Amino acid sequence: MPTLQYRSLFVEPVAGVRLHLREICLPAGQTDQVAPSRGAILFLHGSIENGRIFYNEKGRGLAAYLASQGFHCYVADLRGRGLSEPKVGRGADHGQWESVVEDIPALHRFVADRHPQGVHWIAHSWGGTLAAATLIRFPELRPQVLSKTLFGVKRRISVRSLEFYFKMGVVWQGLAPLCKLVCGYFPAKPLKIGADNEPWGAIWQVTRWTQDRHWCDPVDGFDYSAALQAQHAALMSEPVSDYRWPRSWFLAGVNDKVLGHPTDVQLFIDELGAAETRFTLLSQVKGYRHDYGHIDMLVHRDAAQDHFVELADWLD
Template identity: 45%
Template sequence: MEIQQESIFYPYKEGHLHLRKIAPVGGKPHLTPFFMLHGSISNGRVFYTKSGKGLACSLAKEGYKVYVLDMPGRGLSTPKIARGVNPSQTEVIREVIPSIQAFILEANPLADKVHWLAHSWGGVLMAATMLRYSELQSQVASFVTFGTKRRVSVKNVHRTVMLDLVWKRLSIPLMKLKGYFPAAGLGIGMDNESFLSLTQTFPWLDGDWVDPEDGFDYGAKLSNANLPPAWFFAAKNDAVLGNPKDVKFTFDELQFKQGQFLILSKHNGNRQDYDHANMLTHADAEYDHFIELKQWYKGLKI
């Protein structure tokens, strides 16, 4: 199916949020649309390319409308992260995700739900939004994540270097010097990260799920939540950013009534032993777990 892409610039504060709309030509307006959210030191390009590759494009070729968000300051959203431009993860939970959800529903009047799909920390932010605003739970048709973990419990050399040394120790003086974390310039991420967004992840990685800005207790909402059908993907070669053990912890913590968890590996029948990024970007993904995922969506009949 032929697809088309366009950029939507949603007004937000002093600038705008960039949404990449990827949709079939002609379209199937009865199909539930998608909302995709990237993780830390990243942007929406993890889901698509201009040439038509990636999971967002793959789903659009099945007839779905897909909206891929660049979080504040990332990708084509403006103003870009810099000294003095310091968006927080709390504002993404409280303002950005609910606003984009409402925008997608308004743009698709035949839909009363939206499929949510996230990579890495984006899944934590989406889950937190559903827990904070319980009315959104009935507006989310499904919740799929790749490499999403809220806590990091795994102990290995990769954790010591990436999390304890770079993420927690070296990033602080660097951010005080630059005003933000220059991940793209250091070659360790697709995009830079703000001081607030980065440091607000620290308490959740090792402790309780409580908002660092206003004290909202997300964990306390878990027992009464009615979360949508879910599928959490982990990758065998993801040593720390989405280690399968930590992804499984997050999956179990959310207490889905209907959910499944899968480690992408040759042992489990996949073409590759994938890692944190290439479970979405590897050329084989299109002919591997993307096929299985699309079949799962069709089975939901939403």
Template identity: 40%
Template sequence: MIKQNSLYVPVGEGHQLHLRHIYHGQHSGPAVLFIHGAVENGKIFYTQSNKGLAPFLASQGYQCFVADLRGRGDSKPAISKGDTHGQTESIVEDIPAILQFITAKTGNRPQFWVAHSWGGVLLNSVFARFPNEIEHVSACVYFGTKRSLYNRHPEKLLKANLIWYTLAFWQVNKHGYLPAKRLKWGSDNETRKSHAQSVQWAKRLPWVDSDDGFDYAAALKDRALPPTLHIAGVKDKALAQPIDIKKFMAESGTGIQEIVVYGRRYGHQHDYDHINMLTHSAARHDQFSDILAWFERFGQVPSV
């Protein structure tokens, strides 16, 4: 039986990060950390009725920890106009605090890291800042992760150039934060700072932190990161085409990296896009099954 419960990790001044613990019965298999992307939260990875990637992996014996970053999902308090935190805090404070919490609970660092979209940028940024974490991770899987956008598809011009780079700033100035959920631009909101910082990197500007000038690209240039499987969808035209993902792979160190594009033309059951690569019912037969093989190739195999 798959079980779920909510845990909370204290960070910053009065913030509580929500961590959804999803596991099989009393089993305590290898831990998997899940990090969502921008204008999203951890529910991209699960439903309370046990659909999605995290319950799927839990059914195979993995112990899953799905994070809601600061102010998102069930983290407390929700994002408001007075918030000053951004992606730097996610990299330097939130994710390290989550790793410490999981270690205290399970006795080990998470063996596998999984991310959707911008979450993969945050995780590789953690590897750059805290290279000692690399030795604890057997493998990573990133769904539709890119840092900078290089494709010129019309949908990209609409969603990135017009909405994210232009209209979103108007909304932020009006409300003090980006109300992306109300605008139906995503499943959750963003702070002024997190939006501005993500725009900077998406526009192909250097992978450098706007807070303290830390150069992530330089830190990773000659460093081998854990083996990483990059998942792309044939219908993901705007936010993570293979050209965008491959550019991110090129600046993510010297380790093993593979990209697989999922769609009917490649023998898969569905033509996946940026969101349903994680939410479509057929994914368990396509990319979810391939994730199991990736984990088994590089890490410990749980016994259910």
């Protein structure tokens, strides 16, 4: 593994908010010697996570792997998470609306200004749902997005199991509201339920989206389902470039029983209706080294010799 360069950058989408981007790349002068320059990637994490799901300073993780292969990687900490400021705490009133309308567009434009040839997007779990919502609201961004790679990404949760009732019923809809009354947010990190804390606004908005068949924003009423239908109709009548979806690859773990169940991933693919879409089930039956789950599809030690290699080739 070649030596990588790590640097912290900050983006200010609105006054008083600083979003952290971890830039990971080969040092200047090494790109052509070790690996050819292969473009820029913006990484988006999911709920009760931060950007660390994609990297560490020891060179492990998807972003570190792709940087070693010549990609210029930018790993986001969404608002209040990771090294972004201010941290999630009492009084934090933001949610996923701010991520979709303010933060992700600002992060993309920052990276796109540095790499005008285009930017790949890679997202895990709910980060991929927010990414899709951003491209529905702002279709003018789509020509600048070279591809989307989505790990364990769903919008609705349709599969019911004991694990579902515990994670979504007991934790998400029971413990999280109780925590809101006590401390004003969901302290997932000290409770050892997740890697980072979550503002209450995101909790109740995620709950709505995972339960409702019709996709609508509970904050401002934006109708994603209707917008998708209108955009698909426009593509049918004429090749409107702004409405074309980037080529997309959805990956699901066969052992992901709730948060990115393969059935729900396929439901989201069908809902989006993008033409150039690939779906892969990460399982031993399909030729992969392990039967992967929701988290280990990104953090397993063998992933860098497994589907990460395939992804690097696909991005090209």
